[in-house]
Amino acid sequence: IVKEVTKLLEMKAQLGKDEGKHKFVLKTPKGTRDYSPKQMAIRERVFNAIIACFKRHGAEVIDTPVFELKETLTGKYGEDSKLIYDLKDQGGELLSLRYDLTVPFARYLAMNKITNIKRYHIAKVYRRDNPAMTRGRYREFYQCDFDIAGQFDPMIPDAECLKIVHEILSDLQLGDFLIKVNDRRILDGMFAVCGVPDSKFRTICSSVDKLDKMPWEEVRSEMVGEKGLSPEAADRIGEYVQLHGGLDLVEQLLQDPKLSQNKLAKEGLGDMKLLFEYLTLFGITGKISFDLSLARGLDYYTGVIFEAVLLQQENDRVEEPVSVGSVAGGGRYDGLVGMFDPKGRKVPCVGVSIGIERIFSILEQRVEASEEKIRTTETQVLVASAQKKLLEERLKLISELWDAGIKAEVLYKKNPKLLNQLQYCEETGIPLVAIVGEQELKDGVVKLRVVATREEVNVRRESLVQEIRMRTSRP
Amino acid sequence: IVKEVTKLLEMKAQLGKDEGKHKFVLKTPKGTRDYSPKQMAIRERVFNAIIACFKRHGAEVIDTPVFELKETLTGKYGEDSKLIYDLKDQGGELLSLRYDLTVPFARYLAMNKITNIKRYHIAKVYRRDNPAMTRGRYREFYQCDFDIAGQFDPMIPDAECLKIVHEILSDLQLGDFLIKVNDRRILDGMFAVCGVPDSKFRTICSSVDKLDKMPWEEVRSEMVGEKGLSPEAADRIGEYVQLHGGLDLVEQLLQDPKLSQNKLAKEGLGDMKLLFEYLTLFGITGKISFDLSLARGLDYYTGVIFEAVLLQQENDRVEEPVSVGSVAGGGRYDGLVGMFDPKGRKVPCVGVSIGIERIFSILEQRVEASEEKIRTTETQVLVASAQKKLLEERLKLISELWDAGIKAEVLYKKNPKLLNQLQYCEETGIPLVAIVGEQELKDGVVKLRVVATREEVNVRRESLVQEIRMRTSRP
Numbered sequence: 001i002v003k004e005v006t007k008l009l010e011m012k013a014q015l016g017k018d019e020g021k022h023k024f025v026l027k028t029p030k031g032t033r034d035y036s037p038k039q040m041a042i043r044e045r046v047f048n049a050i051i052a053c054f055k056r057h058g059a060e061v062i063d064t065p066v067f068e069l070k071e072t073l074t075g076k077y078g079e080d081s082k083l084i085y086d087l088k089d090q091g092g093e094l095l096s097l098r099y100d101l102t103v104p105f106a107r108y109l110a111m112n113k114i115t116n117i118k119r120y121h122i123a124k125v126y127r128r129d130n131p132a133m134t135r136g137r138y139r140e141f142y143q144c145d146f147d148i149a150g151q152f153d154p155m156i157p158d159a160e161c162l163k164i165v166h167e168i169l170s171d172l173q174l175g176d177f178l179i180k181v182n183d184r185r186i187l188d189g190m191f192a193v194c195g196v197p198d199s200k201f202r203t204i205c206s207s208v209d210k211l212d213k214m215p216w217e218e219v220r221s222e223m224v225g226e227k228g229l230s231p232e233a234a235d236r237i238g239e240y241v242q243l244h245g246g247l248d249l250v251e252q253l254l255q256d257p258k259l260s261q262n263k264l265a266k267e268g269l270g271d272m273k274l275l276f277e278y279l280t281l282f283g284i285t286g287k288i289s290f291d292l293s294l295a296r297g298l299d300y301y302t303g304v305i306f307e308a309v310l311l312q313q314e315n316d317r318v319e320e321p322v323s324v325g326s327v328a329g330g331g332r333y334d335g336l337v338g339m340f341d342p343k344g345r346k347v348p349c350v351g352v353s354i355g356i357e358r359i360f361s362i363l364e365q366r367v368e369a370s371e372e373k374i375r376t377t378e379t380q381v382l383v384a385s386a387q388k389k390l391l392e393e394r395l396k397l398i399s400e401l402w403d404a405g406i407k408a409e410v411l412y413k414k415n416p417k418l419l420n421q422l423q424y425c426e427e428t429g430i431p432l433v434a435i436v437g438e439q440e441l442k443d444g445v446v447k448l449r450v451v452a453t454r455e456e457v458n459v460r461r462e463s464l465v466q467e468i469r470m471r472t473s474r475p
Numbered sequence: 476i477v478k479e480v481t482k483l484l485e486m487k488a489q490l491g492k493d494e495g496k497h498k499f500v501l502k503t504p505k506g507t508r509d510y511s512p513k514q515m516a517i518r519e520r521v522f523n524a525i526i527a528c529f530k531r532h533g534a535e536v537i538d539t540p541v542f543e544l545k546e547t548l549t550g551k552y553g554e555d556s557k558l559i560y561d562l563k564d565q566g567g568e569l570l571s572l573r574y575d576l577t578v579p580f581a582r583y584l585a586m587n588k589i590t591n592i593k594r595y596h597i598a599k600v601y602r603r604d605n606p607a608m609t610r611g612r613y614r615e616f617y618q619c620d621f622d623i624a625g626q627f628d629p630m631i632p633d634a635e636c637l638k639i640v641h642e643i644l645s646d647l648q649l650g651d652f653l654i655k656v657n658d659r660r661i662l663d664g665m666f667a668v669c670g671v672p673d674s675k676f677r678t679i680c681s682s683v684d685k686l687d688k689m690p691w692e693e694v695r696s697e698m699v700g701e702k703g704l705s706p707e708a709a710d711r712i713g714e715y716v717q718l719h720g721g722l723d724l725v726e727q728l729l730q731d732p733k734l735s736q737n738k739l740a741k742e743g744l745g746d747m748k749l750l751f752e753y754l755t756l757f758g759i760t761g762k763i764s765f766d767l768s769l770a771r772g773l774d775y776y777t778g779v780i781f782e783a784v785l786l787q788q789e790n791d792r793v794e795e796p797v798s799v800g801s802v803a804g805g806g807r808y809d810g811l812v813g814m815f816d817p818k819g820r821k822v823p824c825v826g827v828s829i830g831i832e833r834i835f836s837i838l839e840q841r842v843e844a845s846e847e848k849i850r851t852t853e854t855q856v857l858v859a860s861a862q863k864k865l866l867e868e869r870l871k872l873i874s875e876l877w878d879a880g881i882k883a884e885v886l887y888k889k890n891p892k893l894l895n896q897l898q899y900c901e902e903t904g905i906p907l908v909a910i911v912g913e914q915e916l917k918d919g920v921v922k923l924r925v926v927a928t929r930e931e932v933n934v935r936r937e938s939l940v941q942e943i944r945m946r947t948s949r950p
Contacts, residue, residue: 025544025546026582026585026586026815026817027544027586028539028540028543028544028586029540029542029543029544029568029570030567030568032540032542033540034537034538034539034540034583034586034587035537035538035539036537036587037535037536037537037592037594040535040536040537040538043538044536055852055853055882056877056880056881056882056883057877057882057883057884058852058854058882058883058884059852060512060515060851060852061512061515061519061851062509062510062511062512062515063509063510063515063518064509064510065503065504065507065508065509065615066541066572066599066601066615067504067507067615068503068504069500069502069503069504071500085562085563085565086562086563086565087560087561087562087563087572088560088561088562088563088564089563090560090561090603092505093504093505095504097541097562107501108509110501111501111502111503111509112509112511117512119512124541126541128565140540140541148887150887152887152888153866153887153888153889156866156870156885156887156888157887159870163874163877167877167878277867278870281867281870281871281874282870282874283874340501342501376535376536377530377533377534377535378530379533391628391631392752392756395631395634395753395756395757396756399638399756399757399758402531402532402638402642403642405531406531407530407531407532407533408531408532408533409532409533410631412625412627412628412631412632413627413628413631414628
């Protein structure tokens with residue numbers, strides 16, 4: 001028996017060993033994902049639309065490292081700081097992955113003493129948040145930022161940022177949308193007249209920020225219960241934060257007996273009025289809502305803030321509607337650069353960030369639903385042969401085509417079947433096949449086949465490049 | 476005295492406090508850098524050339540996260556593993572920043588059970604190396620990878636990789652270059668016939684890899700002293716590794732009495748012969764050197780390996796010549812995907828990585844030297860006014876232009892001086908100015924000024940978009 005047991009144990013050990021051999025989890029880290037070629041094709045379409053818009057508005061482009069000194073990020077994000085990814089201390093500097101592109105931008109301006117720039121930056125940022133990947137919430141995600149830094153006349157750059165959001169969301173055809181705007185000065189003024197102590201402004205602001213995800217009753221109980229605000233103050237806030245409208249609401253609040261007495265609120269409301277004037281000139285007020293419940297989570301905003309949300313159409317016949325929410329946000333942050341400047345010199349900034357992942361989710365789902373066939377390569381022609389032993393001739397021809405700038409492929413087989421070669425074109429959407437054969441070689445021609453129509457023509461070798469270009473140039 | 480000292484100490488403490496206020500280092504992490512708009516313009520030129528080449532060869536594109544599970548990277552990089560950046564353990568999975576794009580690619584293939592793909596991937600990778608930034612050595616740097624995965628007839632994909640390196644380096648006009656090729660099987664066969672014990676193959680290979688930076692004598696003493704190789708074996712290696720040539724050398728080694736007896740070496744030499752045949756068809760053997768001293772540091776290579784170096788012209792009149800070295804490298808890694816597959820299924824791969832940072836360094840220096848003026852925006856027209864109080868009219872006009880797809884800017888001032896507006900165009904290279912004034916508004920025209928020639932014409936407002944497009948379309 002002992003012998004048998006020993007044997008069995010040995011077998012078990014052996015098994016465990018074999019199992020262990022490749023026993024690691026084959027996955028990407030939590031909250032992250034790969035992009036397949038098809039997803040990349042969609043991603044590039046979206047990026048191209050966004051970059052075109054940023055360039056239309058005269059932006060330059062910069063790039064910064066994926067990590068910053070830890071202390072660069074410290075004290076910039078309020079309650080969200082706990083979501084920052086730190087790098088392990090392996091000797092040397094303490095580093096963290098960037099949480100957004102705004103703080104690195106401010107650091108860049110202060111470090112290079114730049115007081116005036118209009119730039120965009122498209123890059124990944126990192127947040128140790130609870131991912132909800134089906135709704136496009138990731139731990140690694142792209143931000144597409146456009147910012148205007150410099151001392152300018154009020155609200156002109158701010159209005160341009162809103163125009164940009166409007167252009168991009170219209171261009172991408174994501175359905176109806178709404179851009180909510182508010183101002184931190186109006187919020188702070190409102191808190192003051194409602195009786196919130198100065199020291200609680202930021203934390204009460206964080207609570208207000210949750211109104212898009214929680215009902216007022218829950219937010220109110222957080223304010224009173226967790227944050228120690230008086231019930232009366234909370235109720236007064238409750239009355240304001242349900243207000244939203246257009247220029248009329250701005251005018252109304254400018255007449256509000258309490259708010260109009262508060263210096264900050266008055267400044268904010270005056271600028272809001274100016275903003276609406278400019279947005280009227282841009283013809284986009286139809287999609288703008290002045291919304292007193294908009295707060296934005298981050299600490300660094302000092303003036304106008306805004307957030308764009310997609311509206312779910314009532315007649316939407318998509319079976320599982322994607323819950324999307326915010327797709328762009330931004331605002332004015334006049335103090336951030338000064339936090340980095342040794343002498344505290346301020347550079348006023350306003351900017352917008354397009355939250356691209358949610359837009360991807362929608363477009364991906366739409367492509368799936370439509371069964372639209374997306375090409376993932378741009379190959380114009382496959383160099384093929386019908387007979388055997390023509391690998392050398394195929395390689396010689398494709399080399400000529402590459403050198404002439406033609407996008408060409410060849411199957412990596414010595415003797416591929418013609419059928420397989422044609423099938424490859426069907427699968428990958430290659431429109432043309434250049435077929436070399438003994439007879440064609442003798443005649444100095446190449447047989448050019450149009451995959452879609454099966455039409456075949458003999459083309460003189462010296463005209464082949466020209467012919468391929470003509471047949472694949474876009475109309 | 477005590478009183479005085481206390482006072483002084485208090486003052487000192489006060490001083491220290493004030494100093495501390497903004498006392499953080501304003502810098503990017505060691506070995507990293509920002510890209511200014513000008514540097515980005517150069518970077519985009521290079522990327523465009525490289526992407527065009529990858530697309531010409533029919534590649535799809537993928538993307539993967541910047542970090543991987545730590546265990547995904549474990550055991551793939553040999554002695555270089557110590558250079559991997561780990562993330563701090565903040566609860567959850569242990570993560571590391573990617574060290575290259577090859578291991579994530581292999582993980583991607585295994586995870587998605589892909590056995591056949593040709594893809595490129597351009598992204599940043601991270602190495603805790605000793606940076607030498609003036610020579611383009613960074614801790615965060617771009618890799619531009621092109622890889623072909625799949626079971627194919629020998630050396631056809633391998634030859635295409637070399638063609639790609641040749642096309643890109645020719646296209647970028649970086650001066651003369653040389654692509655060294657070798658094969659891990661030839662190296663291993665050589666080690667065997669020289670009397671290196673099997674267990675020392677990889678570590679001796681690492682030593683050989685240093686031959687581009689160290690003289691043979693030093694490498695030899697590392698082999699004998701640190702790695703315990705017999706002096707006789709080292710000397711035999713020394714004879715082989717000084718050999719380099721073309722097809723003639725391949726033929727010669729196929730006749731080598733010792734090497735030709737070794738199965739691995741014979742296989743490698745046979746494939747090298749085939750490779751040279753294909754490279755001859757591509758017309759690029761002139762820049763290829765079969766070099767027995769080429770080893771490549773990474774563990775995962777199994778067959779052909781290669782590395783491209785720029786050659787310093789003798790007549791180079793650059794005052795401080797940039798020492799550049801390797802600008803591209805790659806090879807065959809047939810076992811890597813199998814390391815990730817639960818059943819160890821192999822997917823043969825070959826690929827090339829373009830080391831873009833060194834190329835940037837060279838091009839940046841060249842731009843500086845030539846005083847070429849690089850535009851960092853694409854703005855076609857500045858919307859300006861000569862008189863005061865026309866901000867509204869400027870905003871209305873620019874909004875029309877943006878909506879028509881024209882790249883346009885406006886100064887963010889209520890009443891900018893015309894001179895300042897013209898100066899802005901000169902500085903940023905904007906070619907046209909659209910000037911609105913009282914009279915023009917009455918007449919329904921806009922004054923269009925060509926910045927370079929100072930020519931001015933009145934254009935009817937409804938023809939303005941057309942006129943701007945015509946005047947700024949590239950020839």
